[in-house]
Amino acid sequence: MNHNASIRRMKETTNDKKLVLVILDIRSVQNTASLFRTADCVGVSKIYLVGTTPTPIDRFGRERNDFKKISLGAEKNVPHEYVLDINGLITDLKKQKYLIIALEQSKDSIDYKDFSFTSNTALIVGNEVSGVPQEVLEQCDSVLEILMQGVKESLNVSVAGAITLFRILDKK
Numbered sequence: 001m002n003h004n005a006s007i008r009r010m011k012e013t014t015n016d017k018k019l020v021l022v023i024l025d026i027r028s029v030q031n032t033a034s035l036f037r038t039a040d041c042v043g044v045s046k047i048y049l050v051g052t053t054p055t056p057i058d059r060f061g062r063e064r065n066d067f068k069k070i071s072l073g074a075e076k077n078v079p080h081e082y083v084l085d086i087n088g089l090i091t092d093l094k095k096q097k098y099l100i101i102a103l104e105q106s107k108d109s110i111d112y113k114d115f116s117f118t119s120n121t122a123l124i125v126g127n128e129v130s131g132v133p134q135e136v137l138e139q140c141d142s143v144l145e146i147l148m149q150g151v152k153e154s155l156n157v158s159v160a161g162a163i164t165l166f167r168i169l170d171k172k
Contacts, residue, residue, distance in 0.1 A: 017117070017118075017121070018045045018046075018098075019042070019043065019044050019120075019121050019122075019165075019169075020047070020048065020098065020120075020122045020123070021035065021044050021047045021122075021125070022047075022048045022050060022122055022123065022125070023049050023050065023125055024050045024053065024086055024127065024136065025051040025127040026053045026125070026128060027127065027128055027129075028054075029054045029064065029066050030066075030158075032049070032054050032055075032067070033068075033069075033070035033071040033074075034070055034071075034158035034162070035125070035157075035158050036074040036078060036080075037071050037072055038158070038161065038165055038166075039074065039078050040071075040077045042166060042168070042169045045079070046081065047078055047080040048081055048082075048083050048089055049080060049081070050082075050084070050085075050086050051086065055082050056068070056071070056080070086124075086136055087139070090136070090140075096120070097119070097120060098120045098121060098122040099118075099120065099121045099122070099142070100139065100141050101115075101121055101123050101140060101142050102123075102125075102136065102137055102142075102143045103123060103125050103132070103143075103146075103160055104126060104132040104137060104143050104144075105131070105145050105153070106137055108143055109143040110143070110145065111145065111147055112145060112163070112164050113167065115142060115144055117168045123164060123165065124136065125160070125164075128156075146160055146163055
């Protein structure tokens with residue numbers, strides 16, 4: 001697809017519903033940068049980096065080359081903000097009338113394909129090992145899960161996030 005076709009496609013899929021991505025306590029620069037790149041592709045309006053999640057700028061104020069290599073500059077296209085406290089962020093997003101959704105395997109989760117995205121949505125993805133903590137899940141309006149068909153029990157967080165973000169794009 002050429003650049004002009006990409007711009008046309010983006011304009012055709014854009015509407016007034018906002019989608020924000022909350023990246024909670026992810027350890028890997030590669031996973032975070034991959035999520036930035038996907039977020040740029042689907043038109044995420046903002047990314048919140050929470051807790052231990054790596055940012056595009058290191059603690060010394062320098063651009064991270066390892067981040068840039070994977071994100072391909074998406075960190076310059078998608079507004080982002082570092083937030084220390086997930087609870088305060090969820091409270092703020094709810095005040096702004098965002099539907100809070102977590103992507104996690106849980107006894108209360110529903111198949112991501114069965115969910116209808118009808119309003120401003122905040123999607124939370126969590127740590128590669130421990131996922132989204134239970135106390136955060138309890139604050140969410142819904143918990144989505146990508147059902148596994150094979151032997152492995154889960155996908156890489158950047159892959160699962162990408163699948164879900166594109167599903168939201170299809171439903172917007």
